[in-house]
Amino acid sequence: MIDEKMLVWRFNRGSKDALRRIYEKYKDGLLALALTLLRDRSLAEDVVHDVFVSFAATTGTFALSGTLKGYLSMCVANCARDRNRLKAGRDVGLEAAEVVDCDFDGPLESVARREESRRLDDLLACLPYEQREVVVLHLHHEMRFREIARSLGVSINTVQSRYRYGMDKLRSIFNSTVTK
C-alpha cells in the first residue's frame, strides 16, 4: 500500500518510471477484465490502452481515494461498458464472440485450467452485461459491493441483487449442463 502511494506520488511528479511500473503491475489483470467483459481481444486491448492514456493525462492532479487496482479496474469496466454499448448494435451473437485466451505455465495444469476458464467464459457470456460486470469485479478483482456501487453510480442493493441474480443464473446453467 505504501509502495502504491509512493508510485502515485512519483507519478504525480511526472515520473515516467512510476507510470511504467503501474502499467507493468496491473496490465494483465486489467486486460483479463476487459476481455471477460467484452470477449474481444482487440477491443479489450483498446480499452486498456484508453484507460492508461487517460490515466497518464491526470499526472499532477491525480488523487487516489481507494486502491489503485480498484480505481483502474473501474475505469476499465466503465470504458468496456461504453464499448459494449457501441458494439451492441452490430453484435451478431455468441457465435461471433471470441473465446478468452489464457496463458498458463505447465502443460497439464495449463490444459486443465484453460478448460475451466473456457467453461467459465461460456457461462459468463450467458449473463447480461450488468450482472457479468458485478460478478467479475467482485470475484476476480476482489472489489467490495460498496466500492462497485459507488463507481457505477447505483445503490449497493442494486449491485447486490445483480450479483445474486448473476450467481443464481450461473449456478443454474452450470448444473443443467452437468446433469445433461
Next chain:
Amino acid sequence: MKSTEDMEKFVADAKPHVTTGDAMDKRVLDDSFAAMDDTRAVIKPSAAATILASRAMRLAAAAVIIVVTGLLLVRDRHTPNQPAPQPTAQAPARMLSMMSLRTTYQRGGWDALDRQFRDTLNQFGLASSSLSMQQLLEGSNGS
C-alpha cells in the same frame, strides 16, 4: 450440483490469466508518455513545486520554517510574563548630573547654572564625558 459457495469458488479460481503482447505494451506506454508530457507542459509549476524541485531549496525552506517557528515560540513564551514597559532608569552619573544641575538651579537660578558650567569646563576641559564617577564627585565636592 454446485451450491452458491461452490460456484463462487469456481468463478474465482477459473479467473482467466492473460498477458499483454510487446506491441500492445509499446503502444500503450508510448501513448501514455505522450499524454503525460502534454499534461506536464500545460501545468504551471506551483511555488511549492518549485521549492521542492531542488535539494538546496528544500533545505533552505526547512531552515526558514524552523527559524520562524522558533522565533514565534520564543516570542509567545515571553510575551505573557513580560511586564508593561516602565520608564528606563538613567545611568547613575547622568542622574547625579541632573540632580546637581537641579539643585544648582534652585539655589541660584540661571546664573548659578552658568557658573557651574564654566567651573566644570575650567576644571575638566572638553574631555568631561570620559571622566569616571569618582572624578566627577570629587569635582562637585570642590576638592
